[in-house]
Amino acid sequence: MGVSVGAVRLRNPILAASGTFGYGLEFAHLVNLERLGGFVTKGISLEPIEGAPAPRLCETPSGMLNAIGLQNVGVRAFIADKLPLLQKYNTQVVVNVFGYCVEDYVEVIRRLEDAEGIAAYELNISCPNVKKGGMQFGNDPVTVGEVVGTARKAASRRPLWIKLTPLVSDIGLIAKAATEAGADALTIANTYPAMAIDFRTGRSRIGNLTGGLSGPAIKPITLRLVYEVRKTVETPILGLGGVETVQDVLDYVTVGASAVQVGTASFSDPKVSEGLMAGLERAVLELNCHNINDLRGKFLGENG
Numbered sequence: 001m002g003v004s005v006g007a008v009r010l011r012n013p014i015l016a017a018s019g020t021f022g023y024g025l026e027f028a029h030l031v032n033l034e035r036l037g038g039f040v041t042k043g044i045s046l047e048p049i050e051g052a053p054a055p056r057l058c059e060t061p062s063g064m065l066n067a068i069g070l071q072n073v074g075v076r077a078f079i080a081d082k083l084p085l086l087q088k089y090n091t092q093v094v095v096n097v098f099g100y101c102v103e104d105y106v107e108v109i110r111r112l113e114d115a116e117g118i119a120a121y122e123l124n125i126s127c128p129n130v131k132k133g134g135m136q137f138g139n140d141p142v143t144v145g146e147v148v149g150t151a152r153k154a155a156s157r158r159p160l161w162i163k164l165t166p167l168v169s170d171i172g173l174i175a176k177a178a179t180e181a182g183a184d185a186l187t188i189a190n191t192y193p194a195m196a197i198d199f200r201t202g203r204s205r206i207g208n209l210t211g212g213l214s215g216p217a218i219k220p221i222t223l224r225l226v227y228e229v230r231k232t233v234e235t236p237i238l239g240l241g242g243v244e245t246v247q248d249v250l251d252y253v254t255v256g257a258s259a260v261q262v263g264t265a266s267f268s269d270p271k272v273s274e275g276l277m278a279g280l281e282r283a284v285l286e287l288n289c290h291n292i293n294d295l296r297g298k299f300l301g302e303n304g
């Protein structure tokens, strides 16, 4: 079950996704962290952030809407209070990083570079760039090149994964820009902007009015994005969107992902990632395969 995402070696291809697994520690009494391929922390910013008003979550058909507002303890408290406790576990810790200008990303990485116990950084580029009128970093290939290139120079010790926004007209272009600027892997993808309202009261079901859609509803849409990126670049891919079952994992791997991340599914069953592991081993053997890597990229690309 072991896979490599560039230079990062994982004992299996299942990681818990950013924002759905806290700082890992919150799940340690429920999940054997050492059975996972690893996990991605909640997004970390330069300063602590209190987050968005309640309600922050709302269930939708086959999915969930969230607007947490990137609440987090900030990089100083993360390094002082969370990382030392995580080092007790033999698992790969990927730190998700975000900012509101290029300098923010660089400064967070610069501080993390001096800390131990981190396998890689994952840059969340679905954030507004306040210096460019609030347009998301991830929407424009030039800005993507800028933020990834600058972060690449700051991250001299560790691999850099770039988490793409799904809301672009040509994700291949964005993936190419990130790769050329030095991305070691691409996480595909973040949530889809969406809303849910109560027509009786005329109010949104989310404090922030709009939120990000996740869960099984988005899996077919994100699977297509992975396919488009795989056609464009050879950079390792982490498939992320609606993974709930062994079939979901195998679909992403077959289209070309090296590993997957599990997000919303952990809300209904915190142990889901561990369960997927056991099921995946059986499923791979049933396919007469002895190594999950043999299945990667087996999608035919034509139905002839």
Ligand SMILES: Cc1cc2nc3c(=O)[nH]c(=O)nc-3n(C[C@H](O)[C@H](O)[C@H](O)COP(=O)(O)O)c2cc1C
Residues within 6 Å of the ligand: 017, 018, 019, 020, 042, 043, 064, 066, 068, 070, 096, 124, 163, 189, 190, 191, 213, 214, 215, 216, 218, 240, 241, 242, 243, 261, 262, 263, 264, 265
């Ligand atoms: C409650 C919640 C909080 C999230 N917080 C973050 C975050 O801080 N940084 C980030 O890059 N993605 C964040 N995400 C996005 C997830 O990591 C993931 O990309 C998305 O939920 C799609 O995967 P899923 O369908 O398996 O949930 C969050 C998602 C949810 C549901």
